[in-house]
Amino acid sequence: MANTLVRNSGGPAAPTFDDFVERFFYGWPSFESGSRTAWTPRTDIYETEDAFVVDIEAPGVPKDQVKVEVKNGQLTVSGERRLERKAEKESYRLERHYGAFERTFTLGETVDAEKITAAYKDGVLTLTLPKAEKARPREIAVEVK
């Protein structure tokens, strides 16, 4: 499953047993489950001819609360979703996750890290990782002798 081009080192968003227990007793996963991030956004990765595309679900996260960073061959997307709605009475059901989130991806040599771009639309952060020249498919002319 893991590929060398874009390795996904963040955990999947599937609920853990701790989530289950916390949800059962408290209604939603705890913000203090040991890690410093509260939740992990669901992420899809697909490949086109020229690039790898990473779609990260971050609904309700303001664009200026998201940080995309490349360091030592690691691409890190982090940010925070705050519970901003001031309920006059109470919030009866909180299924959404709030607090800090983070995903880290290991970049292979096939990605041109200088040219990574990010866009945010309808709650989805799309990172485009252009392939390095050497990783693109190229045709080799066959010389006829």
Add this chain to the structure above:
Amino acid sequence: MLPNIWRNTGLLTAPTMADVLDRFFYGVPGAARNADSVWAPRVDVHETENEVVLDVELPGVDRKDVKVEVKEGVLTISGERKQERKARENGYRSVERHYGRFERTFGLGETVDAEKITAAYKDGVMTVTLPKLEKVKPREIAIEVK
């Protein structure tokens, strides 16, 4: 644990065992009960003095593909998240997001004015505002001094 008004209004009820199982397997309650839908968005429910507000997480869902409906006291939010053609054609490396039809339903009881429900979509979150009926709004009763 459950606030009183919830029970009174019948808008939401305490989690059932089915809810617990749904949450464990699908992340949200009610996911497995609609044969037609394959996933269920996360929803927050807030209440203010005059309205009940639902925040529904629908990142990457075209608002044209979302339907909000009230029928016989039940609010249904349904729709579909479509996969991008480009992604389908080129092949995924990793898929964690849910695609296909989704649905959530909420029993409203006789608490909100179905005619005045509004919905707005911003940054992947659909906010459904349900104004309360006059009769369920809190009111002060003057005490007559005799």
